[in-house]
Every structure is written in structure tokens, then in C-alpha cells.
Amino acid sequence: DAGITQSPRHKVTETGTPVTLRCHQTENHRYMYWYRQDPGHGLRLIHYSYGVKDTDKGEVSDGYSVSRSKTEDFLLTLESATSSQTSVYFCAISESILVGNSYEQYFGPGTRLTVT
Template identity: 95%
Template sequence: DAGITQSPRHKVTETGTPVTLRCHQTENHRYMYWYRQDPGHGLRLIHYSYGVKDTDKGEVSDGYSVSRSKTEDFLLTLESATSSQTSVYFCAISVLGSGGASDTQYFGPGTRLTVL
């Protein structure tokens, strides 16, 4: 258990509304990630962070923004939610090993988001 919590765990919202998902960790890990998981697509990286105020885009970043003002919190915002953003969202932290050759990720429990 890497002390990762996500909130909310479930959310239903309407198209066009802004939504913010929160990921909180208790162990001061540097790297944090947001993924979405959809049937047939597996886990796809949205954005990631390598430190406070240091973020970068992943594979499916369009329509999403992130912020990291504190080491322990990584926020994912959908500026104007669309039905295509209905998904399960996972946050993860990363522990690098073997001189950076490996990267163990620990995942939160997920947030199920439905956009109507």
C-alpha cells in the first residue's frame, strides 16, 4: 500500500460542466500519473508530474489539465466534460529502481466518472 487515495470514487456529471479529480499520496513520491482505462484501450496516460509545478502531457491529454502545487496532491481537471470522457481514472505514483531502468507504479483505487 503506497498510501494513495482518490476522490471522489464515483461521480456523475453533465456534459459541459467542469470536473476535478484529486489524487493524494502520503509518502512524498516525486512522480505521479493520471491514467484513464477504457474497454479495448487498456491504460492510457493522460498527464504526469515529476515534481511540484512540473508536469507533462501523456498520450491522451486533450481536454484535460493538471496541477501539482504540493508534493502530495495531483489534480486532474476536465475543463468542460464530454461523454467521451466517461471512464475509470487511475492515479499512480512511481518508484524508480535499478538506476532508472525499472519503474514500479502503485495505483490508487480509481474514480469512476460518468458524463451524461
């Protein structure tokens, strides 16, 4: 199994406060992703990274920022949390198993964030 941890695993915060979620991997994989999962919406990509200091936006990036200063860590920040950001957040990493540039992803255990 890929070594991926997320912290914290659970967090309750108030509207308007900043929140940072951390994803840590021990696999030295190049690609890292942040998803949010909400009932009725499936998994939606927030941001992803294809290397240190190389990041890009996903489908639902508004209100979120990311940083990757080291290969093993990918941080997701909510600058000013809102109730609509209450969700389960998953980090994922990918390793290349195919020549054709299509990778399977390994998911972390998730962080349940509640914004009151």
C-alpha cells in the same frame, strides 16, 4: 502498500460542467500519473508530473489539464466534460527501485466518472 487515495470514487456529471479529480499520496514520491481506462483500450496516460509544478502531457491529454502545487496532491481537471470522457480514472505514483531510471508504479483505487 503505497498510500494513495483518490477522490471522489464515483461521480456523475453533466456534459459541459467542469470536474476535478484529486489524487493524494502519503509516500512523498516524486512521480505522479493520471491514466484513463476504457474497454478495449487498456490504460492510457493522460498527464504526468515529475515534481511540484512540473507536468507533461501523455498520450490522450486533449480536454484535460493538471496541477501539482504540493508533492502529495495531483489534480486532474476536465474543463468542460464530454460524454467521451466517461471512464475510470487511475492515479499512480512511482518510487525508484532501480538505478537505471525505470520505476514500478503503484495505482490508486480509481474514480469512476460518468458524463451524461
